[in-house]
Amino acid sequence: MSRKNIGLLMLLAGVAMVFAWVVMTQGPLAPVKVTVDKVQTGNLANSVFGIGTLKARHSYNLAPTMTSRVKAVLVDQGDHVVAGQVLAEMDPVDLNEKLIGSQRMVEKTANSIQAATAQVSEAQSRLKMVSATVNRYLELRGKGFVSQDMFDAKQHEMNAATSALTVAEANLAAAREEHARAQADMRGIGKARAQTRLISPVNGVVIARLVESGSTVAGGQVVLQVIDPDILWVETRIAQQQAGQIRVGQTAQVILRSRPQAPVAGKVARLDMVSDAVTEERIVNVLIDVANASVGEYAEVTIKLPEMNNTRSISSAALKRIEKQNGVWVLLDGRVQFKPVRIGLATINGQTQILEGLNDDDTVIVYSQQALRPGLKVKVVSELVRS
Secondary structure (H helix, E strand, O other), rough: HHHHHHHHHHHHHHHHHHHHHHHHHOOOOOOEEEEEEEOOOEEEEEEEEEEEEEEEOOEEEOOOOOOOOEEOOOOOOOHHHHHHHHEEEEOOOHHHHHHHHHHHHHHHHHHHHHHHHHHHHHHHHHHHHHHHHHHHHHHHHOOOOHHHHHHHHHHHHHHHHHHHHHHHHHHHHHHHHHHHHHHHHHHHHHHHHHHHHHOOOOEEHHHHEEOOOOEEOOOOOOOOOEEHHHHHHHHEEEHHHHHOOOOOOOOOEEEEEOOOOOOEEEEEEEEEEEOOOOEEEEEEEEEEEOOOOOOOOEEEEEEEEEEEEEEEEHHHHHHHHEEEEEEEEEEOEEEEEEEEEEEEEEOOOOEEEEOOOOOOOOEEEEEEEOOOOOOOOEEEEOOOOOO
């Protein structure tokens, strides 16, 4: 073999070795690159995160109780109002005339009571007089000074007087009943008349003016909305899996969209008893003390939970769910193996509590170059993508 052929063979052999090295280390037959981490044991700072909107704890929708026309709206959005202030008036239509009529009916029935009372008094007096006469006639009859017919006539007068008294007393009772009914009617009309005015229940701010003067509104239709601006809270949605450890009084940090660089301290004030079955979230209300905030503003809430001591955890990125089973890929002799695990809480800084399924010396795979399968050979690297 000539020296030229020998050189050519050596060149081909070198190319083949380079090709084989590329295939085995960089090509499809190369081990999958992964990053790994150990099971961590220690204190686990715990907190939950949610988003919500800023609202007033106490808000009031002012609406008439019956269909009516708006006579006047006396305030505008943004106006400060005081408790008892008239904010809007409905047209009373004929309520004023009805109220005057009911007042006169009350006066009339009061007079009827007086008349009936006088009739009763007269009937009582007459019965008393006739009764005395009958008693005297009874004595005279016993002595034979009056006839039986005369005594019977007086007895008849006494029966008539008794009946007259009964009728008078019945008339008095009816007059009193009529008077009470007239008074009730007058009070009802008076309340209806009073309800034509929308009055602020608190010292607050008008946040919505929904109807203008001259409009016709149905009973219950909101005309104005008033809030108490002194007590504001964020109505926050928290995932049900994380809401179990939230308690009233826990501290929180709130970041309003309008001031992202100035977090506001908050405190959990109320947990709604009914969760959202569709989104699987629970409403948590967090009180904050902030001036000049815009109601309805978007806010981010982080609620601090008690720190968990001596807790095992892994990076949440390592947690997988395969065939409805939570688990992690672990590294064993250069190959991967799936281990089911039972998990606890997941923190917002990327750690998940491990309750069962992993040993303290297990090495879990956090990120992989491609999807893993049992028995796959992998290569551990410090990072997959270098910035």
